[in-house]
Amino acid sequence: MVVYHPSSFFQGKKILLGVTGGIAAVKVVSLARYLTEKGARVTTCMTRHALRIVGRTSFEAVTGERVYIDSFAEGASLAHITLARSHDLILIAPATANIIGKMAHGIADDLLSTLLLVEPQKVLLAPAMNVSMWRNPVVQENVKILVERGVRIIPPSSGKLACGEEGEGRLPEVEELVEAAFQALHTPRDLAGKKILVTAGATREWVDPSRFISNPSSGLMGCALASVCRAWGGEVKLITGNLSVRVPFGVVQEVAETALAMREAVFRSFGWCDVLIMCAAVSDFRPASFSPSKIKRGESAFTLSLVPNPDILKEIGEKKGTKIVVGFCAETENVLEEAWRKLRAKNVDMMVANLVGQEETGFTAPTNKVWIVDRKGNEVVLPLLPKVDVAERIVSHLVSHFLS
Ligand SMILES: Cc1cc2nc3c(=O)[nH]c(=O)nc-3n(C[C@H](O)[C@H](O)[C@H](O)COP(=O)(O)O)c2cc1C
DSSP: OOOOSOTTTTTTOEEEEEEOSSGGGGGHHHHHHHHHHTTOEEEEEEOHHHHHHSOHHHHHHHHOSOEEOOGGGSTTSOHHHHHHHTOSEEEEEEEOHHHHHHHHHTOOOSHHHHHHHHOGGGEEEEEOOOHHHHHOHHHHHHHHHHHHTTOEEOOOEEEEOTTSOEEEEEOOOHHHHHHHHHHHHOOOOTTTTOEEEEEESBOOEEEETTEEEOOOOOSHHHHHHHHHHHHTTOEEEEEESBOSSOOOTTOEEEEOOSHHHHHHHHHHHHTTOSEEEEOSBOOSEEESSOOSSOOOOOSSOOOOOEEEOOOHHHHHHHTOTTSEEEEEEEESSOHHHHHHHHHHHTTOSEEEEEEOSBTTBSSSOSEEOEEEEETTSOEEEOOSEEHHHHHHHHHHHHHHHHOO
């Protein structure tokens, strides 16, 4: 399971997990376990109705921390204040229509709803309910009130609901909740107000309806960059070729399967963005022609004629103006020399060179070894790291050298 956050991000983070009486409360035990395993200190606060769905022991067992329920059972500790003040994030998952309504209108009739009034800026809500409840104008109005007050919401996903109906209202998957927590907790946030366009994955150049030319890029590096840019506060659009990984939480995706489609999509969105990160593995060649019917097996040799695809990065470099452009190149040898040559030849601000063709780096590996060079003359060699950690270092370099 790929979860897009740097490997040690949750180490030492204090997360208050608020669990309310939705059927998805059972799913949240895995969330508590994941965050605890990654080094977060997770304290759970449950409503009385949540206790009817999942036992407190489950949360105590996976977090190793006590579970809070009732303000008046917590002695003279003023738990509603100390709990809110002592955590970095208050994540309510699942958030019932009831807790959303109570928070929107300042109702504080139990421990969880009371502590939400103490530190509302720390709250991240993950609503989950039946589709008709979710679409009910009163629920939507309450969500709108909270959003206008700056409360962050993880939109429910669509699909089969626990009640058997279909539609919007599902609690997103655990990995998406984790990414939402990463993106909410991350500091600094220097990309706030910036629009970031990222490309990821492998293009496919079709020969006939059943064959294509492509490369082994999984899209993991580009998706990692998209999640990290979001965590730094940016608005992120991801243009993807073929991906063998999931798109991260909070990112808008546009699919562009071929190099020509990707060129068109990048040029269409380039005016919108402040920063372009071209991480997709775009095929250098495509078949000279496409056969609409499957090419039959034969006894004699078959020659496929290829024509060059446009060099999207080079074309962008020619007209980039003041926008920041980051390119990626995949090399099997002379990595640094090639990175410097391509940085200049393509007129980009930063070039990130990957070593490919080895087991632990490049296309399909979960880890990567990269070199960063930039037009200000900086040269950085990163150690072998998980790809999301590499993404964090790249974005940090981008911000400190080009956006500060
Ligand atoms: C089995 C069961 C499942 C429920 N699932 C949901 C749900 O997914 N979302 C929701 O908003 N309410 C759900 N409810 C209704 C809430 O439990 C009810 O509104 C309750 O008052 C919520 O209290 P709380 O927000 O204090 O936990 C469910 C009720 C039952 C009995």
